[in-house]
Amino acid sequence: MKKIIDYLKNEFNSYSKNIRITLMVLFALVAGFLIFGIQILFWGLGYTDMNNNFAMGIWIIGDLGLVALGGGAFFTGFILYIFRNDKLEPLINSTVLLGFMCYLFTFILLVFDIGQPLRAWFGYTYPNWGSHLMPQSMLTEVVWCLTLYFCVLCVELIPIALKHKILDSIPVLHYIGHYLHKLMWIMAAVGTFLSFFHQGSLGGGMWGVLYGKPTWFRPHYFFLAIVAATAGGTSFMLLIPKIAEKVMKKKVAPAESFQSLAKISGIMFIAYTIFRIYDIVVMSVKYVPLADRSFIDLWGGFFGIWLLVVELACCAGAIVLLNLKKFREQEKFLFYGVICGVVAVVFSKFDAVLHGFSVPNFPWKGFTGYFPTIQEWVVMLGSFATMALIYMWFAKYMPFFPHLEKEKHKEGGN
């Protein structure tokens, strides 16, 4: 025991001061996540700021955001394995892990968010499938698609783990890893198929079908969410390795990989922005007036139109910085561009959830407000901290960035 503690102490002290502080904050958040997580699971959702008017809160925003950003995994895999853009190969391991973690924590946050976590399995045993081929409830589709895609991501993650030098030295595992890697295009195709459905259903369709609520109802919301995920997700898949690069002070992937992914994200942001503008126009002239309300009046209250303004401004930022070569090739602007992309997609989720719930249902009521309690904040940030720690562990101990491995090999050769 003493040996383990000494080892951990030495390991911890071997890092620079900044890393040590970061690690301490992350571990503190994880500890808080465990404590408040137990409180929420055992004593219920009364400890949140959610209520009968504001029935969903920060965790659902987190779910929507994580799925949309994690959706970059399916889209990057799709471009790499189906469109054969091999430039993305050096980033795919990081992408798969990010996708895996985003989906894992979506599940975890969903479990916290439902009132009866012990009945979570009812989604599989009593699905609301209706009488048709497609499920009747968007949430049924979400549960099934997320589960299946999570399985696909697990299979995609196995070869990365098997590439570790100790595991790779075992012949059976080496061959399993090798052939799984060969079959990865099938996984990418299956993942894309599944991902299209749940990106659409959780991010948009789930809200778009609520015909009683003018702030959400629009039939095309399903498709808008898919495009949002392809745009923002690819930005996220670029942002995280870029941060890793800054932290590790090493080139984790060739510049052309980042450039290629940035270009894809930039193009998708053009598509998303056009679709979003179409969405705003159609909402204002067609769908909101059906409920005898005006679109602009829905945008009052505590959160208001600024959420939409920030989203569109960030979309514009992402389009300019990721599509114009002179900006994209500059490290600083590339960084700002992907941050804009991620913020744009996260704000589109704020628009849907945070603002959507604040809109009054009765003319004699005002806009409502919501501010998460400490339990909600810590569970949410603790999830992100756990994700960051897992990513850091993979980046340090796993053959995670093939480019880095090659460079190491070259250095060794010299």
Add this chain to the structure above:
Amino acid sequence: MMKDMENKMKRRWGMAIDLDKCTGCGECAVSCAQENNLPIFEDDSDIPKKMTYLDVMRITNDRDAKFPDVKVAFIPKMCQQCEGNDPKNPQPPCVSVCPVVATDTGDDGVVSQIWSRCIGCRYCQVSCPYEARVFNWWKPKYEGSFKKSLNPDVSIASRGTIQKCTFCSHIWKKERDKAVMKGELDINAVLYTPACVSACPTGAMVFGDLNDPKSEVSRLARDNRAFRLVHTIDQKKPDEQKKFRAIKNFPNPKVYYLSSKQWIRDLMRFK
């Protein structure tokens, strides 16, 4: 033949509430809570988290108005038992969204909820335009002698589940059981009265079968003073309504409100 008979026997329970008669006494809300075993917490002033099927909403013509210009009315609001565009194939906004089939519409038009099936995702609560569904944020508590007054016909929901008004459909079941005991064969012909309606001291609430054109509730629903809660499509011309309904479902609640006061009717739409 059998199918025709079944159609004939079907009920379409609805309610009419005369706001001009309502005094806002809250008797309906109390009797509803008592009938449906709703818990009472120490601090029930936390209204957004309160467990109540029937909320008596206070509305006023102008918040800043002073006597004698101020006008106040009370709207008892419960589940509006929506049916969507097609009453023969009811599609309330909250039913199709449930991921675990914990809620459904019966052939009496009442939207049911199975507490023990509910996983507490609150998606139905989100979809409800009338804020009629409530969530058990805390573990239900029944302190002291209150436990002895619990209604054995209604199951108690666990913490973390959604509950809603079912037009006290358990009373209908009880009444039908009684009718069977008496040798009655046509059990769906049995009528009943929900707790809130029987408690109303001014007779402002009327309950009955909307499929029966002779029932009082049907007559009131057709009354010139009748309107539905924030359901502005009713004010459109028939051809415009048809056009709108082709684009999307509308809730079409089965609860009608009556008032001759123009300011109340004006409040039913967003300005």
